[in-house]
Amino acid sequence: MKxxxxxxxxxxxxxxxxxxxxNEVTNGYxxxxxxxxxxxxxxxxxWIxxxxxxxxxxxASLKDLSAVILVKGFEPEEDMAAQSNEEGIPVLGTSEEAFTISGKLYGMLQK
Amino acid sequence: MMHFEYHVEGGNFTKAGAASSQLKKILKQLNVDPKIIKRIVVALYEAEVNIVAHAFEGDIFIDIDTEKIGIKLVDQGPGIADIELAMQKGYSTASPSVREMGFGAGMGLPNIKNNSDELKITSQVNIGTTVELVTYLNQ
Known part of the structure; x- marks a missing residue:
């Protein structure tokens, strides 16, 4: 899934x-x-x-990860966002906790 | 036979991983087996971060030939008093600020060990530490 x-x-x-x-998401961590x-x-x-x-x-770059998902409303620091743009690895965000968003992503990827 | 050198500044986390990233690119260009690249990248990243987190400065020397990749990291720093203890999972002397970043969980040296074919650590307290890694290419 993309x-x-x-x-x-x-x-x-x-x-x-x-x-x-x-980027293709194979699984989550x-x-x-x-x-x-x-x-x-x-x-x-x-990576959640x-x-x-x-x-x-x-x-994320060294491990060839597909994306980073920040939890609980956290936002990337400026240099993190800049490197995300350079590497083409998206940084995403949710207001939910790691447990909840991991469960939802797991459910989606199992289908 | 190829030789590369990188300098690592202690305490500068913004540059942590730069040498690992460079080596990853070089090994890709050399068409090294992706599985081997993955292991080397993990081992070198952890060793590089150890210099950033614990030492004043250090140098990385990388030698690549047709049989193996040898990496030597030489740092000037506090050294490791008890290497056996440092190798134990979960043992760390990292500062609270370093731990807050998610480093210093005592997993670095075990990661290096698991991702290299040979590992040799020598250290002198208050002088520095030398880490030598060997990865064989034809296995």
């Missing part, structure tokens, strides 16, 4: 990285520990987190 379709169906705000809205994501997320995963700094994009 990032754009997920953003639309889950009513996610698109903060940056619009060039990557056609929910974590706020960077080394956990580095060690265990897979290429194509959408509350971390809003630039290092998130470094990891």
């Amino acid at each position: 990032v754009a379709e997920i953003a639309e169906k889950l009513n996610l705000k698109v903060f940056s990285g619009k060039e990557g809205l056609n 929910t974590s706020d520990l960077l080394s956990d994501v580095m060690g265990h997320a897979d290429a194509g995963n959408a 987190t509350l971390q809003t700094h630039k290092n998130v994009m470094a990891i």
Whole structure:
């Protein structure tokens, strides 16, 4: 499923990285520990987190993740948004908690 | 035989991962197996972040030949008093501000170990740490 379709169906705000809205989302990974994501997320995963700094994009890029979804109304810091645009990896946002949005995304991707 | 060097500034998280990103691009151009690239990128990123999080500065030396990729990271910093303890999952000496960013969960060195074929760490307290990684290309 494409990032754009997920953003639309889950009513996610698109903060940056619009060039990557056609990225294919294979699965999701929910974590706020960077080394956990580095060690265990897979290429194509959408990363659900509350971390809003630039290092998130470094990891998203190195791991070939499809998108980052910020929870609980968090917004990307300026340099995070800038790198998201450079890399073409979208940063999306929701007001919902990680548990809720992870459950919804899981449900969508299982279909 | 190719050789690359990168300098890493301690404490500068905005540049953390730059060397890993460069190496990833180079290995892609060299048509290295994507599975091998993935492992090296994880190992180097963690080692690079360790310099940023713990040391004053460091240098990364990368040597690529037809059989293997050797990466040596040499830092000037506090060193590691007990390497065996540092290797344990969950053990970290990272500062509270570094932990708040989601680093310092004690997963870095285990990630390096799991994603390299050979790992050698030598360290002198108050001088610095040297991390050597080897990844074999034909396995």
